[in-house]
Amino acid sequence: MGLEGAFRSMPLAILYRDKATIYGVQEVTDEDGFTDTKDVAIVENEPCKVVLKGLKASEQSFFGTDNYDAKLLIRVGIDIPAGAKITIADANGRTTQYKRASKGYSGYLSHQEVAMVRDEKAKEAVK
Numbered sequence: 801m802g803l804e805g806a807f808r809s810m811p812l813a814i815l816y817r818d819k820a821t822i823y824g825v826q827e828v829t830d831e832d833g834f835t836d837t838k839d840v841a842i843v844e845n846e847p848c849k850v851v852l853k854g855l856k857a858s859e860q861s862f863f864g865t866d867n868y869d870a871k872l873l874i875r876v877g878i879d880i881p882a883g884a885k886i887t888i889a890d891a892n893g894r895t896t897q898y899k900r901a902s903k904g905y906s907g908y909l910s911h912q913e914v915a916m917v918r919d920e921k922a923k924e925a926v927k
Contacts, residue, residue: 816847817891820874822901824881839885848874850888850896870898872914880904880914 823839830836853869872886882903888896899919906912 816849816873818848818850819845819889820848820872821845821887821889822878822880823885823887825883842880842884843878845889846874846878848872848888850890868918870916870918872898872901872916873911874904874914876906876908876910876912878904878912880912884914885919886914886916 821844822842824842825837826840827835827837849872851871851873853871872888874880880901880903882901884901886898886901888898890896897919898916900917902915904912904914
């Protein structure tokens, strides 16, 4: 087994304790011929890992905000479009909404990375 095969067979999924549901936009045409867009699930309950980028209280402009950048680590082979909406259920059962996701970067053999921002408005809409 070459080096590439070794990376592909690494069980990174055992480190993934979170579950992602990723939504993308799809064009739909109704019976009258009008075209609209709707959110459709690309994947549901996909094992993943969320990594928070440096959170420094000194860099926050408003204390008490839940706005932060994060990175999603997920398996290669999922086509994640830029702008996707992502819902993460963590290992403790809490869900968090993310928006403004980047297109997935799949330059690694073992996983792909997606930059994303927490969506506070989605959290408020659930209340």
